[in-house]
Amino acid sequence: MSLATGTGAALAVPAQRVRPADPDALWRWAALSPALLLMLGLGLLPVLNLVALGFFDVHWAEGQSELRFVGTAHYAALAKDPLFGSAILNTVVFAIGAVAGQMGLGFALALLCSKATRGRTFWRAVFILPVLLPGIVIGAMWKLMMNPDFGAIAQLLDLFGLPPVDWLGNARLALFSVVLVDIWHWTPFCFLLFLAGLEALPRDVYEAAKVDGASTWQELRYVTLPLMWPTIAVTFVFRLVLAFKVFDEVYLLTGGGPGTATEVVSFTIYLRFFTQDRAGYGAAMSVAVIFLIFLMLAAAAATRRRVQPA
Amino acid sequence: MDRTTQGSTALGRRTLLGGAAALTGAAMLPRRAGAQARTAPITIVINQSPWLDSFRRSIELYERETGARVELDVNPFAGSLEKQRNSVRASRGTTDLLIMNSTWFAEMYFGGFVEPIHAMDPGFRLDPEVYTLGDSIYFDADAKTLTPRGKLMSLPIAPIVPLTYYRGDLYRENGIEGAPLTFQQLEANAKRLHRPPRMVGIVQRGARGPASVSYDFYSYLYGFGGSVFRNQAANDYTVTLNAPEGRAALEYYLRLARECGHPRTAALEQAEVIQNYVTGRAAHMITVVAAWSQVEDRERSAVADRTEFAPPPSLPGLPTAPPLGHWLAGVSRNVPDERKRAAVQFLNWFQTPAAQIAYARGGGLPIHAAAYRDAMADERRYRWMKPLGVALEKSVNIFQFPEAAEVVAVLELGLNRAVAGEITAVAALNEMATQIHAVMAARGYRTALLEPLR
Numbered sequence: 001m002s003l004a005t006g007t008g009a010a011l012a013v014p015a016q017r018v019r020p021a022d023p024d025a026l027w028r029w030a031a032l033s034p035a036l037l038l039m040l041g042l043g044l045l046p047v048l049n050l051v052a053l054g055f056f057d058v059h060w061a062e063g064q065s066e067l068r069f070v071g072t073a074h075y076a077a078l079a080k081d082p083l084f085g086s087a088i089l090n091t092v093v094f095a096i097g098a099v100a101g102q103m104g105l106g107f108a109l110a111l112l113c114s115k116a117t118r119g120r121t122f123w124r125a126v127f128i129l130p131v132l133l134p135g136i137v138i139g140a141m142w143k144l145m146m147n148p149d150f151g152a153i154a155q156l157l158d159l160f161g162l163p164p165v166d167w168l169g170n171a172r173l174a175l176f177s178v179v180l181v182d183i184w185h186w187t188p189f190c191f192l193l194f195l196a197g198l199e200a201l202p203r204d205v206y207e208a209a210k211v212d213g214a215s216t217w218q219e220l221r222y223v224t225l226p227l228m229w230p231t232i233a234v235t236f237v238f239r240l241v242l243a244f245k246v247f248d249e250v251y252l253l254t255g256g257g258p259g260t261a262t263e264v265v266s267f268t269i270y271l272r273f274f275t276q277d278r279a280g281y282g283a284a285m286s287v288a289v290i291f292l293i294f295l296m297l298a299a300a301a302a303t304r305r306r307v308q309p310a
Numbered sequence: 311m312d313r314t315t316q317g318s319t320a321l322g323r324r325t326l327l328g329g330a331a332a333l334t335g336a337a338m339l340p341r342r343a344g345a346q347a348r349t350a351p352i353t354i355v356i357n358q359s360p361w362l363d364s365f366r367r368s369i370e371l372y373e374r375e376t377g378a379r380v381e382l383d384v385n386p387f388a389g390s391l392e393k394q395r396n397s398v399r400a401s402r403g404t405t406d407l408l409i410m411n412s413t414w415f416a417e418m419y420f421g422g423f424v425e426p427i428h429a430m431d432p433g434f435r436l437d438p439e440v441y442t443l444g445d446s447i448y449f450d451a452d453a454k455t456l457t458p459r460g461k462l463m464s465l466p467i468a469p470i471v472p473l474t475y476y477r478g479d480l481y482r483e484n485g486i487e488g489a490p491l492t493f494q495q496l497e498a499n500a501k502r503l504h505r506p507p508r509m510v511g512i513v514q515r516g517a518r519g520p521a522s523v524s525y526d527f528y529s530y531l532y533g534f535g536g537s538v539f540r541n542q543a544a545n546d547y548t549v550t551l552n553a554p555e556g557r558a559a560l561e562y563y564l565r566l567a568r569e570c571g572h573p574r575t576a577a578l579e580q581a582e583v584i585q586n587y588v589t590g591r592a593a594h595m596i597t598v599v600a601a602w603s604q605v606e607d608r609e610r611s612a613v614a615d616r617t618e619f620a621p622p623p624s625l626p627g628l629p630t631a632p633p634l635g636h637w638l639a640g641v642s643r644n645v646p647d648e649r650k651r652a653a654v655q656f657l658n659w660f661q662t663p664a665a666q667i668a669y670a671r672g673g674g675l676p677i678h679a680a681a682y683r684d685a686m687a688d689e690r691r692y693r694w695m696k697p698l699g700v701a702l703e704k705s706v707n708i709f710q711f712p713e714a715a716e717v718v719a720v721l722e723l724g725l726n727r728a729v730a731g732e733i734t735a736v737a738a739l740n741e742m743a744t745q746i747h748a749v750m751a752a753r754g755y756r757t758a759l760l761e762p763l764r
Contacts, residue, residue: 060399060417060420060421060422060423061420061421061422063399063421063422063643063644064422065399082723082745083723091730125349148574149574149586149591157578166573166574166577168577169576169577169578169730171572171576171732254577255517255518255519255522255577255579256518257517257518257577257726257730258517258518258576258577258726258727258729258730258732259518259723259726259727259730259732260575260723260727262731271719274388274392275388275520275715275719276713276715276716276719277395277715278716294420305316
């Protein structure tokens with residue numbers, strides 16, 4: 001490998017003097033292999049099992065399971081599934097809305113916190129609080145707050161003489177409300193990553209910008225954002241994947257309704273797999289979603305490669 | 311040989327000492343310890359329902375009376391099903407007695423997961439006054455139907471059906487006489503008492519869930535003379551949901567919601583329906599009888615002792631048709647024999663009139679007709695018992711096949727969309743009928759579709 005460094009010195013090294021192989025390599029692989037096999041087993045086997053199950057129908061009789069091969073019938077049925085189409089659309093809308101909100105807010109809060117000279121630890125603790133709460137608590141809390149009959153938000157609106165709003169029961173508002181709750185829940189995650197990134201930025205670049213007379217906006221536009229780009233990209237991918245998997249908030253707040261207004265893919269898989277006990281079809285649906293997530297990650301990686309050099 | 315002898319001698323001494331200690335201990339223990347030693351402990355997997363506390367009290371009474379040991383494994387509704395599936399599908403089950411809901415007991419019967427009671431105890435005699443609830447306690451594995459010709463598979467634990475809860479005090483104040491026994495009476499009375507935003511005429515359960523809006527709607531559908539399938543007992547799964555009766559029922563249901571119902575009907579779950587009623591914000595609700603204890607709880611309800619009960623309404627000339635949302639107890643097939651016998655022993659005790667009256671006194675819903683004839687049914691506190699007795703006689707077992715959850719999911723979505731105003735009643739019924747037909751056809755049932763409604 002040293003030959004490929006491109007340095008003249010390295011190129012001058014005669015080929016016959018290069019060690020053909022690292023004598024410790026075998027031992028290192030042998031030592032690593034149990035862990036690698038375990039990791040591969042734990043990571044790959046369930047996915048392979050899921051892929052295989054997607055080609056079968058599972059029935060139970062006399063206490064025993066019966067597997068019937070159905071080929072690609074489950075995948076063909078996905079296209080006609082009234083819930084799956086709505087779920088994909090809603091999940092995309094949800095993921096884009098929630099991640100955009102979380103990243104914008106998280107970045108703004110991180111900028112403010114990084115510039116705070118006093119009480120930085122306190123603000124940091126306050127801002128990360130929502131991400132520490134379990135999903136079930138968040139669901140219960142927001143469901144109560146958004147209740148138009150006796151919720152805190154309705155009471156607050158009442159103080160200003162405004163009528164209560166049916167946040168979760170109105171088909172036009174329900175998805176927006178769930179996005180709001182998700183933004184509240186996960187903004188601290190973005191905030192933490194952005195704050196860590198901001199605090200690691202080199203100070204001398206800012207000092208140089210100041211010497212050059214850069215305004216605050218110019219400093220943000222031409223110094224902070226370019227330097228923060230890798231952190232932003234990683235945060236975006238993390239959050240996008242997590243947002244695509246949203247389940248608990250939808251399950252607790254709306255149950256996918258009203259109608260299909262808040263149906264998301266994880267919830268649809270749960271219904272098909274567990275509530276309706278359609279293991280084969282649920283597996284096919286899961287594989288389709290895994291494929292979509294891979295596509296999304298590939299697109300994100302390609303975008304990152306294209307944008308990063310600029 | 312010596313070692314054996316020495317060992318035997320040593321063991322003999324220990325046995326002697328241990329036996330003496332055990333005898334002394336046994337003499338000091340209450341008599342129930344003897345029974346405890348004879349009966350294996352059992353685990354009951356059960357859901358967190360309004361009637362759970364009363365069932366727990368019955369268990370405690372059973373333990374006191376017999377010395378047996380029972381452990382309750384309490385779960386949420388969906389979690390209870392998952393736990394049961396995991397247990398019965400394992401090589402050896404972790405739960406002995408399965409408390410199965412009306413939406414999944416067929417899955418357990420058809421899957422071969424429940425042991426017929428007479429296979430464990432040939433001498434078991436079902437009390438003839440125990441409600442058989444649409445014969446859902448029997449299963450004929452050959453004919454794949456629920457019929458007394460089949461085997462006894464389970465015993466009812468909670469005969470849940472909906473009742474009409476109505477504000478007797480408001481009826482009196484407004485000069486309304488009699489219970490709302492017909493749909494016409496219910497609508498007229500609900501409209502008369504509808505004073506939004508302070509009070510709605512009726513609060514309905516329109517949200518989409520595992521079995522939410524569909525369960526609320528069945529009373530209307532069957533009360534109008536409609537049905538989901540033509541005749542399940544005869545294996546005729548022709549989808550009749552979109553017959554004119556179904557249309558009349560759904561249009562009535564939507565009209566109630568729109569004209570005298572809660573403004574958020576499409577988002578209301580059972581808990582919110584009850585909450586609205588007990589806080590005095592609704593004049594009527596048709597909900598499970600198990601909610602009576604919440605309604606009558608003076609510390610938590612603003613309408614305690616102001617509520618009257620009636621069987622769900624129907625069209626004149628048709629009987630009330632409350633859907634069964636009941637719970638059955640069946641013994642898991644994959645548990646040891648001694649635990650199976652212990653589970654049957656509990657069921658045998660539970661069906662006795664004495665246990666049933668105690669169960670009712672503890673807030674439970676008795677499964678034995680004797681409890682409904684008992685003097686307690688005349689007490690004001692238990693005034694729900696007589697309407698319940700009437701309702702149980704006419705109760706309808708909506709689904710009798712294992713894929714019911716798929717059909718329920720179709721109904722939940724279609725009905726919720728109709729209640730939310732996304733689609734019309736006719737579109738919803740036609741759409742649901744087509745999807746249900748597809749589900750049944752894919753599973754090989756004898757099914758057909760009616761002409762779509764226009």
